[in-house]
Amino acid sequence: MDPSAVAGTQAGTDGREARLLLGLDFAGTYVFAVEGAIAAIAGGLDPLGVLVLSFATALGGGILRDLLIGATPPNSIRDERYALVAFAGGATVLFLHRFVTDVPPLLLVTLDAAGLSLFAIAGARKALDFGLRPLMAVLMAAITGSGGGTLRDLFLTHVPTVLRADIYAVAAMTGAFVMVGGQRLGWPSRTMALVGGASCFALRMVSVWRGWNLPHFP
Amino acid sequence: MDPSAVAGTQAGTDGREARLLLGLDFAGTYVFAVEGAIAAIAGGLDPLGVLVLSFATALGGGILRDLLIGATPPNSIRDERYALVAFAGGATVLFLHRFVTDVPPLLLVTLDAAGLSLFAIAGARKALDFGLRPLMAVLMAAITGSGGGTLRDLFLTHVPTVLRADIYAVAAMTGAFVMVGGQRLGWPSRTMALVGGASCFALRMVSVWRGWNLPHFP
Amino acid sequence: MDPSAVAGTQAGTDGREARLLLGLDFAGTYVFAVEGAIAAIAGGLDPLGVLVLSFATALGGGILRDLLIGATPPNSIRDERYALVAFAGGATVLFLHRFVTDVPPLLLVTLDAAGLSLFAIAGARKALDFGLRPLMAVLMAAITGSGGGTLRDLFLTHVPTVLRADIYAVAAMTGAFVMVGGQRLGWPSRTMALVGGASCFALRMVSVWRGWNLPHFP
Numbered sequence: 001m002d003p004s005a006v007a008g009t010q011a012g013t014d015g016r017e018a019r020l021l022l023g024l025d026f027a028g029t030y031v032f033a034v035e036g037a038i039a040a041i042a043g044g045l046d047p048l049g050v051l052v053l054s055f056a057t058a059l060g061g062g063i064l065r066d067l068l069i070g071a072t073p074p075n076s077i078r079d080e081r082y083a084l085v086a087f088a089g090g091a092t093v094l095f096l097h098r099f100v101t102d103v104p105p106l107l108l109v110t111l112d113a114a115g116l117s118l119f120a121i122a123g124a125r126k127a128l129d130f131g132l133r134p135l136m137a138v139l140m141a142a143i144t145g146s147g148g149g150t151l152r153d154l155f156l157t158h159v160p161t162v163l164r165a166d167i168y169a170v171a172a173m174t175g176a177f178v179m180v181g182g183q184r185l186g187w188p189s190r191t192m193a194l195v196g197g198a199s200c201f202a203l204r205m206v207s208v209w210r211g212w213n214l215p216h217f218p
Numbered sequence: 219m220d221p222s223a224v225a226g227t228q229a230g231t232d233g234r235e236a237r238l239l240l241g242l243d244f245a246g247t248y249v250f251a252v253e254g255a256i257a258a259i260a261g262g263l264d265p266l267g268v269l270v271l272s273f274a275t276a277l278g279g280g281i282l283r284d285l286l287i288g289a290t291p292p293n294s295i296r297d298e299r300y301a302l303v304a305f306a307g308g309a310t311v312l313f314l315h316r317f318v319t320d321v322p323p324l325l326l327v328t329l330d331a332a333g334l335s336l337f338a339i340a341g342a343r344k345a346l347d348f349g350l351r352p353l354m355a356v357l358m359a360a361i362t363g364s365g366g367g368t369l370r371d372l373f374l375t376h377v378p379t380v381l382r383a384d385i386y387a388v389a390a391m392t393g394a395f396v397m398v399g400g401q402r403l404g405w406p407s408r409t410m411a412l413v414g415g416a417s418c419f420a421l422r423m424v425s426v427w428r429g430w431n432l433p434h435f436p
Numbered sequence: 437m438d439p440s441a442v443a444g445t446q447a448g449t450d451g452r453e454a455r456l457l458l459g460l461d462f463a464g465t466y467v468f469a470v471e472g473a474i475a476a477i478a479g480g481l482d483p484l485g486v487l488v489l490s491f492a493t494a495l496g497g498g499i500l501r502d503l504l505i506g507a508t509p510p511n512s513i514r515d516e517r518y519a520l521v522a523f524a525g526g527a528t529v530l531f532l533h534r535f536v537t538d539v540p541p542l543l544l545v546t547l548d549a550a551g552l553s554l555f556a557i558a559g560a561r562k563a564l565d566f567g568l569r570p571l572m573a574v575l576m577a578a579i580t581g582s583g584g585g586t587l588r589d590l591f592l593t594h595v596p597t598v599l600r601a602d603i604y605a606v607a608a609m610t611g612a613f614v615m616v617g618g619q620r621l622g623w624p625s626r627t628m629a630l631v632g633g634a635s636c637f638a639l640r641m642v643s644v645w646r647g648w649n650l651p652h653f654p
Contacts, residue, residue, distance in 0.1 A: 049381030070508040163485030267599030
């Protein structure tokens, strides 16, 4: 659930595409911050706790990825706009809590899946830019996409949902695998990023629609 | 609750002030280590667990801050005296447990508030020294001051107190905000550090005295 | 429980010894990954959670140590073979769960103690190689050896076993202390590594056999 990689992966793109990516990045940050804040209020946290969970849910995955790949200080620590967007998401929930709970679940799930796709692809690309091997880049997609939600669950002393149910990190890794695999076959980088992101989004949405989980072992 | 920033922020101060700051830094480390050890014993940990919680409570916030701002290895990993002071705090509780529980709560709260103020100011200054933006420096004050206690709570599988109740991280951020804001207005750096620290201390003490919490939302 | 240090500490050893150490390193990684996967299944995680806990248990301690000593990106992020070995351990448990539960506990305990000894010694040596002081190197032995298991417990929202019972991190620190102490006395480095590792292994095995715990305070 962390977008902060996007701005770091614009090498070679023109200014307009860079601005588009940055805008999408902030949009994803905002969505995940809102989700973190909703969980914080459900968990009985105070307003500071709500803002902390907004920040951790939205930016924790990307910060963890940046620490692991050696991109320090992490992008969302250097660029304060990420924190501002995350806090805006938390403040939205604090001040408009009644309206936020009226948002249709399907809309939240769809926006979350879009954000997951963006962050998975951006996370894998940044890992490759920092010289990581393809397998590790795919793992970094999962960490970028689900690390923030894992932190959120740990702060609330829940076993992280991503380890127990749903198709979430697997969707992130599938998208990254498609992108990285295509690039290795020499297919155009930008196209494969789009195809990878679409794969992640489609798998996540279908799995929610169908109620898919990974099979549990006895 | 982490002081290890102090020694890293002495540029431009003379040797005597540096020694004073280092002494205060160790004193704060000791106080937070004692608090971590008391929580560890209440949580049923063994002596190793007590020492680990002393270390994590006293130094975890500063270590986390140093990792985030790119100051690696963290100051309290490089300088072994911090670990020695933290373990001394843990050992005090292990061997003098009966006496430690007789310490008046108000004394512990006061010492803790003094340490919080010191570490918040030192954490914000170190973040600025490493080129972080003012907003992020204020956040680093909160992480330096309350990161160790958060780690302590997570090790004991409690939802961190700082996210649920009290005015604690908010006091740290208030102090840092006063200092950073004053410096941006061109006021003298050392004076603003003192005023910021005093603001943090006063807000923390008044909030304990009055039983203040942040307002909870329905 | 993390071995990834071993490959980083081969300076001055010939190729054959390097290959032996790397093989032992992978063997230890595999054993701890199996243990992480068993705990994950007992905790009701799905297959993704099983693989995540394999990775975290086997490699988390070494990753944490590398972040703390400034060896970024961590060895087991750079070299994808560690992840592959960890996932192989997790997959073994997923597909051969019935057989794994038939493994005699004493065998698992013995293999775990051997891995602990290897990782403690390797962790302390790597810390010394990165310029840490002897006390901190001994602490890094404990983090390398027990950090992964601590992460595993936190993901399952258990208070980490290493903080509550058994002689585990203490065995790691004893072995590292013997090695570091001997080297400071000028005794041959390779011999002291073997003696230190043997001390850790012996203390761990005897403590399991005798049911030793650290004394709890009232």
